Amino acid sequence: MNTSQQAFDPQRELLLTRLIDAPREKLFRAWTEPALLRQWFTPRPWTVAHAEMDVRPGGSNLIVMRGPEGQEFPNRGIYLEVVPNQRLVFTDAYTAAWEPSEKPFMTAIISFEAAGGQTRYTARVRHWTVADREAHEAMGFHAGWGLATDQLAELVATL
Amino acid sequence: MNTSQQAFDPQRELLLTRLIDAPREKLFRAWTEPALLRQWFTPRPWTVAHAEMDVRPGGSNLIVMRGPEGQEFPNRGIYLEVVPNQRLVFTDAYTAAWEPSEKPFMTAIISFEAAGGQTRYTARVRHWTVADREAHEAMGFHAGWGLATDQLAELVATL
Numbered sequence: 001m002n003t004s005q006q007a008f009d010p011q012r013e014l015l016l017t018r019l020i021d022a023p024r025e026k027l028f029r030a031w032t033e034p035a036l037l038r039q040w041f042t043p044r045p046w047t048v049a050h051a052e053m054d055v056r057p058g059g060s061n062l063i064v065m066r067g068p069e070g071q072e073f074p075n076r077g078i079y080l081e082v083v084p085n086q087r088l089v090f091t092d093a094y095t096a097a098w099e100p101s102e103k104p105f106m107t108a109i110i111s112f113e114a115a116g117g118q119t120r121y122t123a124r125v126r127h128w129t130v131a132d133r134e135a136h137e138a139m140g141f142h143a144g145w146g147l148a149t150d151q152l153a154e155l156v157a158t159l
Numbered sequence: 160m161n162t163s164q165q166a167f168d169p170q171r172e173l174l175l176t177r178l179i180d181a182p183r184e185k186l187f188r189a190w191t192e193p194a195l196l197r198q199w200f201t202p203r204p205w206t207v208a209h210a211e212m213d214v215r216p217g218g219s220n221l222i223v224m225r226g227p228e229g230q231e232f233p234n235r236g237i238y239l240e241v242v243p244n245q246r247l248v249f250t251d252a253y254t255a256a257w258e259p260s261e262k263p264f265m266t267a268i269i270s271f272e273a274a275g276g277q278t279r280y281t282a283r284v285r286h287w288t289v290a291d292r293e294a295h296e297a298m299g300f301h302a303g304w305g306l307a308t309d310q311l312a313e314l315v316a317t318l
Contacts, residue, residue: 058239080256089256097239098240098250100285100286100287103287107253107257107259127259128262
């Protein structure tokens, strides 16, 4: 499952990659411990109102994002693959193992590769349709994930 | 992941269950060994022209069905969960770990429960939409899977 080497599909995929000055263990913690994830996952002034994650293949996650006016957006999904400190794959195609969600929208492959004392951090977000990739991009994927990644890098520097 | 206890959803799910007079180990083999699967998977006169399966979570499978006029229908998917002799979960939502397919249509949960010397064999086939469940039913799900299951029961009696 050498996902990080697979070719990028510009039609259905969005990608963010960054070299972060922290060991990958800390980045993995920030992705898998709710108390940490809440601190970086949503670009401020958005917050994470609630986060729970059962980090194992088939385990469910629920992340409720809260907007500046208090509106809440629950995101449910499951983990498909968990390789501690190396890779995390999750999708919203299921809400539990194996209950189809209302709409399979995306699959995210988060990889953490050691690069000296730093980490090559890559998020590949794949969609089933070109229209969904376009919608995700129009929703502000690059700005949103970019700001969140800034916050992630800040947080892991303090761990 | 107690999938077999989850409530049946008549809107998006199709179900086949049968008591088969064979130990579950043999049924699991018939589902996971290509040479065996080819003998029962398609209701005759359809045949399986080709079968390959990498039976592990994230492993791909490819089953090419051939109709009586020689037309071939490739089915690609991946395994999501593999519990030897107990449960097999696969979907066509991915063609490899983790490449979205052209169309996520179904997720099949095949369970094998020991029942005396026999096996309670259950196939739950879940869809993302009501329209897809209806289409699958209209394609002849109950007749097709029923005939295939007859062939499966015949085959395992000879193992």
